[in-house]
Amino acid sequence: MNMNNRNFVRGLxxxxxxxxxxGVSFNYTLGELSRSGPGLFPLLVxxxxxxxxxxxxxxxxxxxxxxxxxxxKNISIILASLVGxxxxxxxxxxxxxxxxxxxxxxxxxxxxxxxxxxxxSLGLIAVAFAFKHLLGLSLPLY
Amino acid sequence: MDVLxxxxxxxxxxxxxxxxxxxxLGCTVGxxxxxxxxxxxxxxISLLLPLTYSIPTGGALIMLAGIYYGAQYGDSVSAITMKxxxxxxxxxxxxxxxxxxxxxxxxxxxxxxxxxxxxxxxxIVVLSTMAPALGEVGFLFGPADYCALMLLGFFCVSxxxxxxxxxxxxxxxxxxxxxxVGTDVNxxxxxxxxxxxxxxxxxxxxxxxxxxxxxxxxxxxxxxxNVLTPFNGKIKLMPTWPEFKRIIPSALRGxxxxxxxxxxxxxxxxxxxxxxxxxxxxxxxYKHEIGTGCIEGVAGQAAADEAAARTSFxxxxxxxxxxxxxxxxxxxxxxxxxxxxxxxxxxxHPDLFWGLVASMWIGNCFLLILNVPLVRYWLSVFxxxxxxxxxxxxxxxxxxxYSINNSLDDIYTTAVFGFIGYLFLRxxxxxxxxxxxxxxxxxxxxxxxxxxxxxxxxxxxxxxxPISATLLGVIGVLALWQTTVFILKLIxxxxxxxxxxxxxxxxxxxxxxxxxxxxxxxxxxxx
Numbered sequence: 001m002n003m004n005n006r007n008f009v010r011g012l013x014x015x016x017x018x019x020x021x022x023g024v025s026f027n028y029t030l031g032e033l034s035r036s037g038p039g040l041f042p043l044l045v046x047x048x049x050x051x052x053x054x055x056x057x058x059x060x061x062x063x064x065x066x067x068x069x070x071x072x073k074n075i076s077i078i079l080a081s082l083v084g085x086x087x088x089x090x091x092x093x094x095x096x097x098x099x100x101x102x103x104x105x106x107x108x109x110x111x112x113x114x115x116x117x118x119x120x121s122l123g124l125i126a127v128a129f130a131f132k133h134l135l136g137l138s139l140p141l142y
Numbered sequence: 143m144d145v146l147x148x149x150x151x152x153x154x155x156x157x158x159x160x161x162x163x164x165x166x167l168g169c170t171v172g173x174x175x176x177x178x179x180x181x182x183x184x185x186x187i188s189l190l191l192p193l194t195y196s197i198p199t200g201g202a203l204i205m206l207a208g209i210y211y212g213a214q215y216g217d218s219v220s221a222i223t224m225k226x227x228x229x230x231x232x233x234x235x236x237x238x239x240x241x242x243x244x245x246x247x248x249x250x251x252x253x254x255x256x257x258x259x260x261x262x263x264x265x266i267v268v269l270s271t272m273a274p275a276l277g278e279v280g281f282l283f284g285p286a287d288y289c290a291l292m293l294l295g296f297f298c299v300s301x302x303x304x305x306x307x308x309x310x311x312x313x314x315x316x317x318x319x320x321x322x323v324g325t326d327v328n329x330x331x332x333x334x335x336x337x338x339x340x341x342x343x344x345x346x347x348x349x350x351x352x353x354x355x356x357x358x359x360x361x362x363x364x365x366x367x368n369v370l371t372p373f374n375g376k377i378k379l380m381p382t383w384p385e386f387k388r389i390i391p392s393a394l395r396g397x398x399x400x401x402x403x404x405x406x407x408x409x410x411x412x413x414x415x416x417x418x419x420x421x422x423x424x425x426x427x428y429k430h431e432i433g434t435g436c437i438e439g440v441a442g443q444a445a446a447d448e449a450a451a452r453t454s455f456x457x458x459x460x461x462x463x464x465x466x467x468x469x470x471x472x473x474x475x476x477x478x479x480x481x482x483x484x485x486x487x488x489x490x491h492p493d494l495f496w497g498l499v500a501s502m503w504i505g506n507c508f509l510l511i512l513n514v515p516l517v518r519y520w521l522s523v524f525x526x527x528x529x530x531x532x533x534x535x536x537x538x539x540x541x542x543x544y545s546i547n548n549s550l551d552d553i554y555t556t557a558v559f560g561f562i563g564y565l566f567l568r569x570x571x572x573x574x575x576x577x578x579x580x581x582x583x584x585x586x587x588x589x590x591x592x593x594x595x596x597x598x599x600x601x602x603x604x605x606x607x608p609i610s611a612t613l614l615g616v617i618g619v620l621a622l623w624q625t626t627v628f629i630l631k632l633i634x635x636x637x638x639x640x641x642x643x644x645x646x647x648x649x650x651x652x653x654x655x656x657x658x659x660x661x662x663x664x665x666x667x668x669x
Binding site for chain 1: 192193196308309311312315316318319322326328329331333334357360361364365528529530532533534536537539540541544545548550551553554556557560561564565568569570571587590591594595597598599600628632639640
């Protein structure tokens with residue numbers, strides 16, 4: 001019962017996913033096999049997934065534990081820069097979004113340099129203009 | 143002669159100036175992106191897929207195919223020069239990198255290029271003769287048979303991509319469940335939409351692909367903080383005649399193995415290269431040298447890689463079932479363009495089908511004349527530090543997601559899948575089966591419901607039909623074999639505990655496929 005064992009946590013995750021999808025599927029008509037409703041197939045698949053989850057947990061007892069290592073810093077920075085990009089593009093314009101994306105996401109890098117970030121931003125803005133005018137994508141640049 | 147006639151028809155369509163341009167563009171961009179660390183064919187295709195939306199159908203498919211094999215060649219280049227493995231180039235890391243250490247980089251790259259060309263050519267012959275014939279078989283498939291074929295696909299893909307049946311199968315099932323999100327076609331009920339209007343049409347494939355393969359990979363590379371040393375060695379491309387002669391037999395062997403393994407469900411480049419490498423180890427005249435950096439170790443696997451990449455189009459185009467995740471993405475691209483791949487495709491869109499087949503060969507020529515000589519310039523991509531690259535990759539992910547529906551909201555979905563993809567990565571769950579499950583999920587449900595309707599709710603239909611009974615039998619054997627292997631290991635180990643021999647470490651991809659290598663070797667010898 002080690003929450004730091006990757007194989008064990010994986011089994012728990014699978015069971016959780018199966019329970020969520022399987023539980024919700026009871027809200028839809030199940031019908032019968034010959035005339036199945038919208039809920040039946042998801043229920044079947046989630047039951048199968050639940051069994052796989054149980055097997056994974058059982059298996060983790062017989063296999064050497066693998067430590068679970070993760071760092072939340074980088075994924076948070078990247079997600080924040082994506083959300084910021086989308087929000088800024090929606091309410092201001094995409095050029096500002098690109099600048100934010102570059103300056104925010106590079107926080108996750110090994111080194112940080114303002115001059116380099118300005119250069120990357122300029123390059124990406126140029127690419128965005130090329131997308132808009134050469135490839136015909138409708139980007140809300142300004 | 144029919145085949146020749148059809149091929150000529152195809153070349154007529156592929157050899158327009160516009161299509162040639164798309165083919166060259168696809169190959170070049172694919173190679174460039176494929177070279178980058180962490181970006182295999184799957185991420186490359188999902189990154190570049192949106193670029194093809196504004197291009198006419200024929201050109202778009204030709205360009206996508208070009209991107210696919212361009213990315214594969216790029217993968218093997220980075221494997222040979224810097225030992226960066228991707229899903230499609232794990233084997234190239236063994237002998238290819240050894241050759242680099244010996245100072246024979248140019249020879250290795252040339253061998254890979256020429257062998258890919260040979261493999262591709264053989265595969266196209268197979269493709270143009272087999273696909274129409276297999277299309278006839280496709281008409282024999284009933285709903286139950288389709289179900290069984292898809293299930294077999296899940297089993298095989300799980301097996302090949304993660305080396306562990308349980309893990310891969312779980313991911314495929316998660317994918318199937320994600321595919322359920324949206325409006326049910328039969329009853330109109332909205333399922334798992336959480337009352338969010340943009341989920342009524344289901345989750346976007348590109349959001350999942352870019353989240354799991356683009357963003358999650360970027361974060362993984364950032365976590366690893368590994369600094370790449372760019373390749374600075376000299377490249378001398380032209381081989382001597384004896385060296386050239388050594389390429390041919392291995393490449394031919396690899397082509398045949400690759401062509402066969404590419405057609406099987408769950409097959410494709412990954413399994414083909416391992417099998418070809420194993421075959422060369424047994425059959426080659428220079429087998430004692432393999433592993434120390436010899437031509438055969440590169441030629442066989444490169445040819446098999448390329449051949450399997452081509453022939454894996456056969457099940458997609460003849461039966462309408464993609465057999466691996468890359469083909470699932472291809473299928474999505476076909477559907478976006480309003481073409482339903484399947485037995486009818488060759489009949490209704492002969493220009494597209496034969497045009498695509500012909501363009502594959504043209505793409506091969508492009509790879510040979512453009513990419514092989516220019517490879518030293520491609521390698522300068524690595525002089526760009528990752529700190530500059532990853533904001534650009536993120537930006538492409540955003541633009542790719544946005545341009546499908548011109549909706550900024552989709553970027554949030556991509557971000558959510560970036561997070562989920564990162565979790566999966568850290569839990570050592572392979573995302574490729576998930577993608578396949580996601581695409582096949584709705585088809586599986588549709589066919590399952592139809593089969594059940596026809597058989598009045600009796601499962602015997604799966605056993606009574608010869609096609610589905612055979613396919614299910616294969617699944618049974620696979621499952622039984624895996625369980626037996628596990629139990630035998632358990633009994634043999636003294637403390638009844640299985641010790642992981644570096645198996646499946648998320649940080650380094652190489653050890654996990656090593657088990658796949660063993661299993662695929664067993665598969666190959668079993669045939």
